[in-house]
Amino acid sequence: MSMSGKLMHAVWYDSYGGGSAGLKHVEVPAPTPSKDEVLLKIEAASLNPVDWKTQEGMFRPLLPRKFPHLPGKFDGLSVRINCWDVVSKQLGAGGHLLDIHHHGDKVGANQHAADFKKQSKYGFMYKDLFVGTVTDAAGEVLEVGPEVKNFKVGDKIVAMLNPTGGGGLAEYAVAKQSLTVLRPPEVPAADGAALVVAALTAHQALSSVRIKLDGSGPRMNILITAASGGVGHYAVQLAKLGNTHVTATCGARNLDLVKSLGADEVLDYKTPEGASLKSPSGQKYDAVIHCASSTPWSAFEPNLSPTGKVIDVTPVLSTFWTYALKKLTFSKKQLLPMILTPKSENMDYLVKLAKEGKLKTVIDSKYPLSKAEDAWAKSIDGHATGKIIVEP
Ligand SMILES: NC(=O)c1ccc[n+]([C@@H]2O[C@H](COP(=O)([O-])OP(=O)(O)OC[C@H]3O[C@@H](n4cnc5c(N)ncnc54)[C@H](OP(=O)(O)O)[C@@H]3O)[C@@H](O)[C@H]2O)c1
Numbered sequence: 001m002s003m004s005g006k007l008m009h010a011v012w013y014d015s016y017g018g019g020s021a022g023l024k025h026v027e028v029p030a031p032t033p034s035k036d037e038v039l040l041k042i043e044a045a046s047l048n049p050v051d052w053k054t055q056e057g058m059f060r061p062l063l064p065r066k067f068p069h070l071p072g073k074f075d076g077l078s079v080r081i082n083c084w085d086v087v088s089k090q091l092g093a094g095g096h097l098l099d100i101h102h103h104g105d106k107v108g109a110n111q112h113a114a115d116f117k118k119q120s121k122y123g124f125m126y127k128d129l130f131v132g133t134v135t136d137a138a139g140e141v142l143e144v145g146p147e148v149k150n151f152k153v154g155d156k157i158v159a160m161l162n163p164t165g166g167g168g169l170a171e172y173a174v175a176k177q178s179l180t181v182l183r184p185p186e187v188p189a190a191d192g193a194a195l196v197v198a199a200l201t202a203h204q205a206l207s208s209v210r211i212k213l214d215g216s217g218p219r220m221n222i223l224i225t226a227a228s229g230g231v232g233h234y235a236v237q238l239a240k241l242g243n244t245h246v247t248a249t250c251g252a253r254n255l256d257l258v259k260s261l262g263a264d265e266v267l268d269y270k271t272p273e274g275a276s277l278k279s280p281s282g283q284k285y286d287a288v289i290h291c292a293s294s295t296p297w298s299a300f301e302p303n304l305s306p307t308g309k310v311i312d313v314t315p316v317l318s319t320f321w322t323y324a325l326k327k328l329t330f331s332k333k334q335l336l337p338m339i340l341t342p343k344s345e346n347m348d349y350l351v352k353l354a355k356e357g358k359l360k361t362v363i364d365s366k367y368p369l370s371k372a373e374d375a376w377a378k379s380i381d382g383h384a385t386g387k388i389i390v391e392p
Contacts, residue, residue: 003030010170011372016057020377030172035147037174040139043189045168047379047388048197054133134168135161138192148177156183158192171392181348184355191361194387199350201340202235205311209287211242221283223247226291228254236261247279307332362386
């Protein structure tokens with residue numbers, strides 16, 4: 001089914017900052033897949049803290065890219081870019097306008113900007129147009145680009161949308177076939193969308209310390225911080241597929257949940273024992289999967305085994321200093337910053353684990369697309385248990 005020119009409901013933001021109040025509901029043409037992309041009808045999208053951190057300017061000036069930053073590719077993009085040139089010239093340097101414009105609309109080279117706005121079919125004009133970079137989605141394939149070999153119309157899939165463009169807060173989105181996997185009927189759309197960035201991050205962190213998830217390999221003592229969060233709750237379950245003893249930290253209200261996910265020992269992070277990160281049974285950690293933030297090296301150091309490694313998925317500038325210092329001094333205890341490198345074979349593996357019931361998704365809350373700002377606010381609040389889902 002071609003969506004060419006059809007309008008969809010989407011949510012994005014058009015400037016840095018503003019939190020949930022900065023999100024805007026718009027109606028725009030559905031994106032068109034390029035040769036190696038699929039168009040999907042989104043059934044569920046999941047939020048990650050990186051989505052609102054990007055809005056806060058975490059990756060400034062790299063992301064969001066300046067003009068225009070759209071959720072995937074819309075019909076008539078080339079027409080709009082031509083129009084953009086015309087209008088920008090007419091308005092001068094300060095007047096950056098972009099019209100969300102239908103393919104069939106024509107704009108003459110000597111048209112005035114006001115006419116341009118009046119004539120435009122949808123009338124949206126944005127300064128510094130950005131989109132919420134929500135990348136995790138599950139849905140059904142509606143169209144495939146000519147080079148797409150592994151998917152066909154009607155397939156149920158899980159996809160990581162363009163990491164720099166996102167586009168998950170919408171009814172339709174495009175995804176590269178290279179970051180798309182099939183979703184079996186046993187895996188609900190919400191669970192599929194939930195596991196993309198969060199479970200991939202947990203998987204990569206555990207793999208980086210060579211924990212073998214088939215249970216082979218030497219016994220390892222692991223600490224997982226923020227084990228009630230999106231990444232942490234997957235990390236606990238994946239770690240327990242390996243030959244590990246898992247200590248985990250979370251808030252008091254989630255102690256039982258985290259134990260039920262498989263943690264051997266659980267610490268309430270708000271107590272002095274929890275803050276010390278000390279294992280109640282006196283284990284020294286061979287590896288820490290650090291999903292909380294703002295923990296100094298001095299808190300980890302006394303709890304590590306002689307070759308213990310901290311995989312920090314929330315690195316800040318000081319993490320990189322400590323990392324460099326430990327390397328330069330040939331320290332056997334190390335702090336290693338980690339950034340996700342998404343791979344479809346890992347996505348496929350995680351979806352299969354979900355299908356087999358070996359990787360469960362805890363869903364904190366679900367919101368309709370019309371209330372996406374509430375989902376955004378919940379994520380910013382930082383107290384989700386598991387994953388936050390948005391459904392069109
Ligand atoms: N490096 C990468 O590529 C990468 C990839 C994905 C995520 N991340 C980062 O990893 C972090 C975790 O992501 P997420 O999706 O898991 O976040 P999340 O779901 O928003 O985490 C929220 C959970 O963390 C718990 N928590 C907060 N502070 C804690 C602490 N000091 N000790 C123990 N638990 C604590 C909260 O418990 P309470 O409600 O009880 O406070 C809540 O359940 C974020 O900073 C995210 O940006 C990085």
